[in-house]
Each structure stands twice: as structure tokens, then as C-alpha cells.
Amino acid sequence: MADRPPAVAVRGLRVVRGGGTVLHGLDLEIPAGSVTGLLGPSGCGKTTLLRSVVGVQRTAAGTVTVLGEPAGSAGLRARVGYVTQAPSVYTDLTVGENLGYFAEVLGAPRTDPARVAELVGLADRTGQSVGSLSGGQRARVSLAAALLGAPELLILDEPTVGLDPVLRRDLWELFHRLAAAGATLLISSHVMDEATRCTRLLLMREGRLLADDTPEALLAATGAADVEAAFLHLVGPSPEVNR
Numbered sequence: 225m226a227d228r229p230p231a232v233a234v235r236g237l238r239v240v241r242g243g244g245t246v247l248h249g250l251d252l253e254i255p256a257g258s259v260t261g262l263l264g265p266s267g268c269g270k271t272t273l274l275r276s277v278v279g280v281q282r283t284a285a286g287t288v289t290v291l292g293e294p295a296g297s298a299g300l301r302a303r304v305g306y307v308t309q310a311p312s313v314y315t316d317l318t319v320g321e322n323l324g325y326f327a328e329v330l331g332a333p334r335t336d337p338a339r340v341a342e343l344v345g346l347a348d349r350t351g352q353s354v355g356s357l358s359g360g361q362r363a364r365v366s367l368a369a370a371l372l373g374a375p376e377l378l379i380l381d382e383p384t385v386g387l388d389p390v391l392r393r394d395l396w397e398l399f400h401r402l403a404a405a406g407a408t409l410l411i412s413s414h415v416m417d418e419a420t421r422c423t424r425l426l427l428m429r430e431g432r433l434l435a436d437d438t439p440e441a442l443l444a445a446t447g448a449a450d451v452e453a454a455f456l457h458l459v460g461p462s463p464e465v466n467r
């Protein structure tokens with residue numbers, strides 16, 4: 225794995241949204257084959273960074289290189305899978321119809337819908353309309369759609385929100401199986417306890433990177449017992465507490 229170039233290289237990335245600077249010149253690399261967690265409080269810019277990697281975010285400065293090509297290049301369309309926070313599948317179609325439709329659009333193999341439905345634990349729901357599924361099941365249909373064609377880079381925006389602990393565990397196992405098969409995963413979360421499930425962590429706050437390391441190195445460097453404590457250590461003492 226060490227001889228593979230980084231899956232993502234971000235240099236000097238600055239993004240302005242609604243007149244305010246949301247990302248303040250980020251520099252980072254995401255190693256190929258890693259399960260990288262992007263963690264930080266709500267509003268710190270996680271989705272904006274993910275959108276920049278997918279190539280759907282207007283940027284003010286800097287470069288984003290994905291699998292050796294500029295983010296958003298046409299050649300990356302089938303190589304990058306993106307799951308947004310809101311499920312983006314058709315509620316009036318069945319699970320199988322959704323997956324069949326997206327497989328056709330992507331030019332994925334005909335056997336792929338059944339394969340990805342199995343991967344996300346929805347093989348027994350392919351005949352059910354998406355509108356009649358639970359929120360967690362719907363989220364898994366979106367994830368399944370992103371797995372069509374076996375993309376090399378998967379970008380998942382808070383994929384485990386609202387899922388029960390058993391499903392969360394199963395999904396994290398799936399993410400690691402995909403990485404073991406060679407894929408790179410970039411997964412955002414504001415739940416710090418998911419950090420230990422990642423092989424690398426990017427900690428963000430207010431549009432800046434606080435840390436880019438392995439969970440173990442982060443805990444060793446900060447002397448913290450868990451990633452939440454490490455985050456607070458890196459943020460520094462709160463002025464209110466010192467008054």
C-alpha cells in the first residue's frame with residue numbers, strides 16, 4: 225500500500241460560501257486504501273470539504289487531486305462514489321429498480337444491483353418501494369447505489385447517522401472489507417466515538433485542520449484517553465472556563 229500514490233491530495237484549498245470563508249487554505253493527503261474519518265463539530269466545513277473532493281463545490285483557491293486527476297473530472301465519474309447526507313434515491317421506485325437504474329446510468333455490470341443489495345443487508349428488500357422503507361434502510365439504499373461499479377474512492381457524508389448500534393457495527397465492518405479490497409474511504413461524522421474505527425483521522429474546526437493522523441498517534445500526542453478529549457485538548461482551554 226505504501227507505494228500507492230495518495231487517493232486525494234488537497235493543496236491550499238479555500239472555499240467561500242455565502243460571503244464567508246468556510247475552508248481556510250487546507251492542505252492534506254488521504255492515503256490510498258485508508259478508512260479516513262473526517263470529524264468535527266456541526267458547521268465546521270466537513271460537507272464542504274467532501275463536496276470539494278467530489279468536484280461539485282466552487283473553490284476560491286487551491287487544488288484538489290483525486291486518483292491522479294483534478295476533482296470533478298469526467299474520468300472520475302465511475303471511480304468515485306458519493307453518498308450525501310440526505311438519501312438521494314427515488315422513493316416511488318423499489319430498491320431493485322433504483323439500483324438497476326443507477327447501474328445502467330453508470331454502465332455497471334448487470335449483476336451489480338444484487339451484489340450491492342447483499343453488501344448493505346437489503347437483499348430481502350429489493351422488491352419493496354423505497355418510500356415504504358425506514359430512514360436507516362433508505363440510507364443504505366443510497367450507500368448501495370454508491371457501491372455500484374465498485375468505485376475506488378467512496379465519500380460518505382455521515383453514513384451512520386440514525387442507525388442502530390448493530391447496523392453501525394455492520395456498516396463499519398463493510399467499510400473495512402471494502403478498504404481491504406483496495407478501496408479508499410473518506411467518511412464524515414460528528415460522532416467522535418466512531419473515530420476509533422478509522423485508520424486515519426482528520427479533525428476539523430471552523431474550516432481548519434486541527435489534526436491529520438492515526439487515532440493511536442493522536443491519542444499519544446495529546447495524552448488524551450479518547451478522541452473527544454484529544455479534540456478538546458487541541459482546541460485549547462475555553463476562555464469562559466478561565467474567567
Ligand SMILES: Nc1ncnc2c1ncn2[C@@H]1O[C@H](COP(=O)(O)OP(=O)(O)OP(=O)(O)O)[C@@H](O)[C@H]1O
Pocket residue numbers: 241242243246264265266267268269270271272273414
Ligand atoms: N449553501 C450555502 N450557502 C452559504 N453558506 C453555506 C452553505 N452551505 C453551508 N454553508 C456554511 O458553510 C459552513 C460549513 O458548512 P458544512 O455543511 O460544510 O459543515 P459541516 O461540518 O458538514 O456541518 P454538519 O456536520 O452540520 O453537516 C457553515 O458555516 C454553513 O453555514
